Amino acid sequence: MNTIHTDVAIIGAGSAGLSAYRAAKAAGATALLIEGGAHGTTCARVGCMPSKLLIAAADAAHHARHGDAFGVHVDGAVRIDGHAVMARVKRERDRFVGFVVEGVDALPAEDKLTGYARFIDDRWLMVGEHTKVHAKAVVIATGSSPVMPATYRALGDRAVINDDVFSWDDLPKRVAVVGAGVIGLELGQALARLGVRVTVLGARGRVGPLTDPAIRAYAERTFSEAFRFEPRANVQAAVREGDEVRLRYVSDTGEVLEDTFDYVLVAAGRKPNIGGLGLRDTSLELDADGMPVYDAQTLQAGTHPVFVAGDANGVLPLLHEAADEGRAAGANAARVARDEQAEPLERRAPLAIAFTDPGIAMVGARHADLAPGSFVTGEVSFEDQGRSRVMLRNRGLMHVYAERATGRFIGAEWIGPDAEHIAHLLAWALQMKLTVADMLRMPFYHPVVEEGLRTALRDAALELA
Known part of the structure; x- marks a missing residue:
């Protein structure tokens, strides 16, 4: 069993974790970056960048189809090569991931540790089964994962999350998107423009993040022209039939509808990756979901030497917010390691x-x-x-x-x-x-x-x- 002593231990090497590491080092602290999974950040590997690559292909297809009004005509039908679309998405995605991995590889070897971390107490971590880490302060930057309700888990590989979409070798013919948030709308529209028959099933009238009733109603009408959009659907059943899925749902008008799809893309939200951290072995106050109760300004969990940053706190799951929170958490962890007080984060405009x-x-x-x-x-x-x-x-x-x-x-x-x-x-x-x-x-x-x-x-x- 190895033992490592450090000022700041950062659990997770994503956008928040890397920012926390750099901030702690800049503050003069020793820091250890712990990662159990693949390097590359959610944004580069399965989020911002691959989704924009798919959207870019969809936009190209859309513009090719709609030149007539300008007097620009494409003779014959626009042909979508699904294999070529997905090959570029994966090729460029891997390029972006490579940049992040290169940055991690360049960090000093003594500042990195591979393995999944769990708390033994407030200042001691067990990483894998091979190393104990004693830290004067800890930053939790473990990110988040898509939610997969039990109804859809039973569908096996016919139920996918956005991570899985970017591993496809070809485009399917029919996809149901469950969830009308940002991810559901972006991927749903992109797939529809690439020739996939798409149905987006929302709940409670949600259209992306919009809360203004007039803007939301306008957006609903607009997207309803682009694909089958049911923003107030009530899914009653999802049954796998071979390599297909049959969905039954009630529409906004009360009509019971059934349809068959190749995949159900579940975009029903995300949850913080905190389940395997052993937080109940600490003295931290936890809420009903097992999340540490922390100060949104300093990111500190009570008076404990523990900070929560980025998607792991479930507040603002956006890259620039994760980076800002990581910097603040890393700097504050370094302060606490020196027995100083944490300082509030100056947040940017929402x-x-x-x-x-x-x-x-x-x-x-x-x-x-x-x-x-x-x-x-x-x-x-x-x-x-x-x-x-x-x-x-x-x-x-x-x-x-x-x-x-x-x-x-x-x-x-x-x-x-x-x-x-x-x-x-x-x-x-x-x-x-x-x-x-x-x-x-x-x-x-x-x-x-x-x-x-x-x-x-x-x-x-x-x-x-």
């Missing part, structure tokens, strides 16, 4: 994007969290917005929210063209605490899609006046 077409974005406060009467709403439709119409991408509706008392911009929800880029402008404006008047003094070039944002801001200014 920002969420779904890479659908049209895109979905949310910045700042959600509509659902705003107190009635405390804010005004500015609106713009992109259907007649100049540049959007020029490109025939004129589908979308945006709401911007401004604080009634101060005129300060506080949030926005929308679906529309170039949402991913406009979202960054609004996130910067929010973080700088700009008012609507301040934003309208900024330059807007012509003709650009951002002029639609200016229309919404002008509408908000009228409401404030």
